[in-house]
Amino acid sequence: MDDLVNADDPTILTGDDPAIGVEEQEIKQDGMEVEVVDAGTIAASEPSSRASIPLDLYPAAHELPPRPPPANECNYSHYYAIDVGKPFHDQYVFRHHNGLCVIGLASTHSAFMIDTEISGVDYNVGKTSRTEIKAVGKRKKNAQVLEGNSVLCKVLAGETFFLIRCCVRGTLLEVNERLMKEPQLLIQRPDTEGYVAIMMPRPEDWKKAQATLLTREQYRERRGFPVN
């Protein structure tokens, strides 16, 4: 375990091993010779000698970023809607590059601020439960089109409840049914497994919605996050 946690001196790893240098050249000249060597042998040899692209099969520790760009950061643009319906009913709209929007509760939502703990999520709003109408097929047949102020679900906390809204007009593709059994995901992982729904707005609807939303910076400023 120790060598996993304590970094070896990276300078040792960058040391030139002439034998490996030759091997790398051969590979460059003739791609046919490239084989994935058994992982054990690679780990035993100096991984950093493969640093030059395209042959860094295994990156060395010092080449690794402190953490990878999180999947929900690099693939999404983060937007926020504050005071949705009521003060401090803050929600996020994470827009994937493909145009889909993940809707959820921002960390400043008043549901997180009250003393009573969140006890449930109820998608049974509107004429039919949001869980019942399912989009089918590539063209998402049967899917419901909801308005920006349509209610997606109720978040229950003891006697009180909070209405969560779409924030953008679009097709409702999916709601997070796991929340019904595990509402604590809203608190534990609000940005990932605690998402509320996935919407697909038309480009023109997105444009309209975007004008009403805050960027992450604007949101942090409005909610008094410390400037980093």
Place this chain on the structure above:
Amino acid sequence: MGFSDAVQELLATLPVHVVLELLRQEVCLLCIFRFLNVRDAVYSIDLPTSAEVYSKLLASNEYREEDPKRLKSSEVDASITGEPTCLICLGILQHLHPAVEAQSQAHEAREAFDRNAVSCILKAIKDGGHSLEGTFCLEVSLTALVLLRERGLWCYLKEQFKGEALFSGHDVNDHIVSLKEAVKWSLLERLENALPAKFDVGATLRIALVFKHQGSPEDVKFLAAASTGGDAKRKRHGQHEPESQGFAAVVAARGVTETGETLAAVQRCLASMNNELFMRRYQCPPTKVISACEITAVIWRNPVFVGGRYLKYSRNVSQSRWLIEEERMGQASVQEIIGDVVMPYYKADTYKFHAAGREDIDVRMLGTGRPFIIELLNARKIPSAEEMEKAQLDINGQKEGWVKVKGLRQVGIEVCSLMRQGEVEKQKEYVAVVWLDRPVTQGDFQRLSDMKELEIQQKTPVRVLHRRSPLIRPRTIHWMRCESIKGSGNYFLLHLCTQAGTYIKEFVHGDLGRTYPNVGSLLDCAADILQLDVVDVKMEFE
């Protein structure tokens, strides 16, 4: 042209009065044979002229006294213009005949060239630049007028020779030798010798002989009246795009009559009326024609395939050409890097790329490589195995080194289904660089490597949900093996082998918990993926 023994023998077996009548109607000898159900080699042997046959038959004692005037006139016609154009085959079969070809070539070189099928084909091959490679397949595309005229003559003969068993059948198509077949009997051997190449129905080189004729006014009138508009309507709706559909469409487009009816439409129309109705609508026997059919030869090679395995070393090269609003995504594509090198070796019109699955643009393909095939459309030439080795060196020698190939060679059409199978069925092996939001422990490694044949439920990933159906797909992770990265606390290498169609990135980061279980849920922490490589596509394709 004399009467060879074969011809003498043949003529002796035919009903003389029928032959005479047909000759009077200006039906060519070969079409007479067709209507009398004569088969095989006779279509390619040397024949006397119609006039010679006519006078010979007439001279045979029983028919001496009948209609001597007609004999005179056809002798005169024959001496001036060769022979009148056959009103059934519209010269198609008549002018294919070697004797006629040789004759007309000598006399009227220019016109003969248009009519001579063999030289027409040779010229088309030369113009197209196709190499023969030993075999070819011949397809004959006839004008629909022939069907009309065969039917017309058949009805006439049925009336004229009521007692004759030969013409008692109802449907002309069941009782005469089809013109297509006769054309092949007449032409194939000479064509084989002239090319030279062997006829083979499976050959990739396709030769189409297309015959066109504008028809007599009666023909046009009949076709116009018979027009149901069905085909025309389909055309208006833009479903006919010959260019994009290759050879069959090219031939079909040329087979359309002047009035816009396709062969199939005329066939349907003829089938829908009985002989009595037909005779009221169409003049039987058919009227004489002045000009013969025009011949066009179309040469095309059916798709040929080049297969191999590719390796991709770049995280900025996509598998297929990827354009978003005219802008290229990534530096290049595997498809173009390989296809642009291979295509010139085949002098093809274009190519299509198929592979056993695909990886994301930022995922490398290492190890065994991924099986692929390139489908070359209308290749002019078939390179040798040595040339394919050279093509492989060309690709592997590119200075960027983004893509390499191995085992590049020409393969059969059966690999197409193999490729599809490989896409959906075969196991894939990957190496992922995984990060956890806490230090990695031996216990984590143990936990992951202990899981065999782990079934996961994978909802369609958000990143493709906009274009794919929302579904929950069960997928199997066959095994996992972990390896530490020296000096890094939170990263490790995850080797894993999965069922085809598993989204690996989503299995690692969980995709909002929509792939479950995932690496994070299995280790009770948050997991993310820094990079991914495919290292094996477990498929036999050598």
